[in-house]
Amino acid sequence: MLREISEEVRVNLKDRLRDVRHVIRRHRHDSPAQQARQGEEAARPSFPIREIEGLLGHAASAFDDMMSVAETLVPRERSGRMNGLTPKPLGVYFAPGDAALSGERSFRRDMYALAKAVLAERKAISVRVREANFTAIHAVIARQHAELLDRLVRESDWAGRVALVAALSAALLVEFLNHDPLRQGETPTAAVGAGRSFAVSCLAPVALAVGLASVDTSAKPEPDLLEIALLATDARLDRILAACNGNDPLDELTTVFATLLAHLP
Numbered sequence: 156m157l158r159e160i161s162e163e164v165r166v167n168l169k170d171r172l173r174d175v176r177h178v179i180r181r182h183r184h185d186s187p188a189q190q191a192r193q194g195e196e197a198a199r200p201s202f203p204i205r206e207i208e209g210l211l212g213h214a215a216s217a218f219d220d221m222m223s224v225a226e227t228l229v230p231r232e233r234s235g236r237m238n239g240l241t242p243k244p245l246g247v248y249f250a251p252g253d254a255a256l257s258g259e260r261s262f263r264r265d266m267y268a269l270a271k272a273v274l275a276e277r278k279a280i281s282v283r284v285r286e287a288n289f290t291a292i293h294a295v296i297a298r299q300h301a302e303l304l305d306r307l308v309r310e311s312d313w314a315g316r317v318a319l320v321a322a323l324s325a326a327l328l329v330e331f332l333n334h335d336p337l338r339q340g341e342t343p344t345a346a347v348g349a350g351r352s353f354a355v356s357c358l359a360p361v362a363l364a365v366g367l368a369s370v371d372t373s374a375k376p377e378p379d380l381l382e383i384a385l386l387a388t389d390a391r392l393d394r395i396l397a398a399c400n401g402n403d404p405l406d407e408l409t410t411v412f413a414t415l416l417a418h419l420p
Contacts, residue, residue, distance in 0.1 A: 321410075
């Protein structure tokens with residue numbers, strides 16, 4: 156229990172620190188937001204406000220640069236394209252017993268990194284990811300879909316695995332949207348825009364990539380599963396959006412994902 160509490164506090168602290176980093180980057184002296192204000196400065200007092208803001212902007216830039224250098228010193232696993240991200244199978248993320256906590260931690264970290272990679276591909280630099288939300292998503296999937304996860308462990312038939320993985324990938328996307336970890340300002344992205352299209356376009360590739368990694372766990376995973384998933388969901392985005400907004404999103408998404416999983420490597 157203490158380990159779980161400590162983990163939750165640590166994850167929420169990381170999200171808060173990322174928020175601080177986001178604010179610092181907005182106040183860099185060379186950021187677009189700061190440069191846009193230069194045209195307004197003529198109408199403002201020249202001293203001391205402008206000089207103070209300049210000093211703060213350069214201080215923010217120096218701190219941000221120092222954090223960027225520190226990030227390069229942190230060892231990370233990289234194994235493919237799109238930042239070298241390869242998702243693990245569902246059986247790893249939702250392992251039973253003593254491996255449960257390690258699986259939840261891997262799920263949270265991997266989903267955060269995969270979502271960040273998709274946002275980078277979308278050029279959505281102003282959107283942030285809440286890592287803590289993936290903890291809640293993991294708990295819901297483990298609780299509500301325990302039977303499917305247990306069946307997946309025992310299932311060896313390829314068609315049977317496709318059907319189970321499709322249902323679990325659909326459940327992942329549904330919970331991604333229910334607990335939307337993407338933030339634009341303080342607003343969940345699923346609440347922005349008609350039909351939640353932006354959130355779906357960013358989170359569906361993550362759910363599909365996990366599914367692709369889970370169908371055949373005996374084979375070496377493709378190094379570009381996220382890229383494959385991104386291209387596939389872009390091609391079927393209309394169907395995915397229609398399923399998400401349908402009467403039974405879980406069932407309709409399962410059908411869409413089953414088709415994609417059956418035909419993708």
